[in-house]
Amino acid sequence: MDEKKLVEGLKKKQLWAYEVLYDRYAQRLGSVIKSYLGVDDVDDVIQETFIKVFKNIKKFKGKSKLSTWLYRIAVNICKDTIAKRKRQNHLLVDFQESEDQRISEPPAPNDVFKEVMDELSFEELMDIVAKLSEEDRLLIKLRDIEGMSYDEIAEILEKPVGTVKSRLHYARKRLRELLEEVEYDV
Amino acid sequence: MSNHEYEKDSFDALIDSVIKKRKLSESEKAELRRYAKFVKILRERTSYRPSESTKLKTLSKIRQKKLLPYRIALATVTSFVILILGLGFFMENSILITPKPVFLLNNGEFDAARSSLLSNGELSSALSSANKMSSVESSVANSTNGDELKKHLETTIDFIVNKEEKNNAVVLSTSF
Numbered sequence: 001m002d003e004k005k006l007v008e009g010l011k012k013k014q015l016w017a018y019e020v021l022y023d024r025y026a027q028r029l030g031s032v033i034k035s036y037l038g039v040d041d042v043d044d045v046i047q048e049t050f051i052k053v054f055k056n057i058k059k060f061k062g063k064s065k066l067s068t069w070l071y072r073i074a075v076n077i078c079k080d081t082i083a084k085r086k087r088q089n090h091l092l093v094d095f096q097e098s099e100d101q102r103i104s105e106p107p108a109p110n111d112v113f114k115e116v117m118d119e120l121s122f123e124e125l126m127d128i129v130a131k132l133s134e135e136d137r138l139l140i141k142l143r144d145i146e147g148m149s150y151d152e153i154a155e156i157l158e159k160p161v162g163t164v165k166s167r168l169h170y171a172r173k174r175l176r177e178l179l180e181e182v183e184y185d186v
Numbered sequence: 187m188s189n190h191e192y193e194k195d196s197f198d199a200l201i202d203s204v205i206k207k208r209k210l211s212e213s214e215k216a217e218l219r220r221y222a223k224f225v226k227i228l229r230e231r232t233s234y235r236p237s238e239s240t241k242l243k244t245l246s247k248i249r250q251k252k253l254l255p256y257r258i259a260l261a262t263v264t265s266f267v268i269l270i271l272g273l274g275f276f277m278e279n280s281i282l283i284t285p286k287p288v289f290l291l292n293n294g295e296f297d298a299a300r301s302s303l304l305s306n307g308e309l310s311s312a313l314s315s316a317n318k319m320s321s322v323e324s325s326v327a328n329s330t331n332g333d334e335l336k337k338h339l340e341t342t343i344d345f346i347v348n349k350e351e352k353n354n355a356v357v358l359s360t361s362f
Contacts, residue, residue, distance in 0.1 A: 018248050022241055030234030042234060047244045054248050125227055137228075144201065145229045169198050172221070176197070179220050 003066050010057045022050060025067065028146070029074050035141040036078045036134050045081060049074045064155055071156045075138065082134060128178045136171035143168055197221075 001020060009017025026046055033045045052073050060069055129137065142148045142156065153168075154161045200210075200218060210218070 013252050015245065015249060015252070019241075019245060022236070022244060026236040026241070027234055030236055031229075031232050034234050035228065035232040043237075043240045046236065046240065047247065050244050051247055051251065054251055125224075125231070128224070129228065129231070140225070140228070141232065144225045145232075165198075172198060172201070175224065176217060176221060179224055 004062075007057075007060065007062065007066060010053065011060075013054065013057075018050065018054065021053070021070075025070055028067075029070060032071060032138070032141055032146065033074055033078055035145075036075070036138045037081060041081055045074060045077050048077050052077070065152070068152050068155050071142075071152075072158065075156055078134075078138075124182050128175070128182065131178055132171065132175060135167065136174060139164070139168045139171045140175065 006017055006020055010021065029049060030042050030046055033042050037045065049070065053070065056073075060066070132140070138157075139153065142153045143150075148156075150161050150164055154164045157164060159167075196214070197217065200214070201221070
């Protein structure tokens with residue numbers, strides 16, 4: 001089904017359209033939310049994102065891609081969640097998962113993961129991830145993992161393209177430094 | 187950082203593939219490899235599989251939101267119908283409340299009411315019957331001994347005192 005028909009269905013508030021939307025985007029959205037927030041609240045944020053889509057779909061004019069619009073909603077909810085956490089003095093992001101969650105994690109689909117896991121211990125990796133700020137993680141995720149263009153990222157974050165490039169540059173630099181530190185330790 | 191500066195940064199440019207392929211130095215290769223591996227790990231660690239229960243919960247919430255206007259409309263119509271029925275019921279049925287008859291007034295209002303009635307000249311017969319009652323009472327007083335009279339007076343006073351605590355209006359009849 002093409003995006004136009006889907007948007008029409010969404011605007012008519014037809015349930016099948018929301019089901020299609022969920023099936024198509026929930027996984028990708030969840031992945032971005034998880035990289036931004038850590039392991040907590042992913043389901044809640046996804047749910048809230050789809051409810052916001054339902055409420056605001058009339059405002060979607062089709063100037064950007066539907067996926068970009070969805071990501072922007074999800075990122076804004078993530079920002080609100082982080083602000084709420086800070087207000088409640090919660091620990092910011094806890095990437096340390098419980099033993100159960102580690103066991104239930106799907107196995108890596110290729111050998112690279114295993115190979116790298118031999119080089120970097122799980123704890124070291126989690127340390128690095130935790131040392132990156134939420135925005136750095138999000139930028140790396142959107143650009144280097146999701147493969148989005150700078151224009152799309154700028155639209156999602158509602159920031160100029162130059163700012164996005166600059167911030168991503170510093171995020172990558174920080175990550176490289178952290179990786180180097182680990183390598184030296186090893 | 188300007189675009190020019192950005193493009194000059196070889197690492198960013200390499201990752202974003204904005205510069206033409208060239209022979210990389212060993213340190214660049216190592217750095218790129220490390221970075222790429224980390225990104226792969228991050229991808230694995232942040233992979234998310236939405237559960238069926240989350241999907242059902244989300245869709246159920248959306249369904250509830252969709253039905254909310256209809257529910258509100260239904261509730262409004264129901265309330266309106268109940269209001270109309272209630273108003274009709276109370277408009278068609280009434281409770282008749284009449285003032286307490288003068289002879290039952292036993293407080294200070296008695297004199298005012300009596301004088302009001304007498305001044306209008308409408309109850310001259312009431313006055314005559316009251317006079318008759320007085321004469322009957324005096325005859326009773328004459329015919330009975332002192333104890334009986336005392337008892338009769340006490341009963342009358344009790345009756346008056348108890349009546350003072352009640353309202354002056356009496357519901358004589360109701361109809362539905």
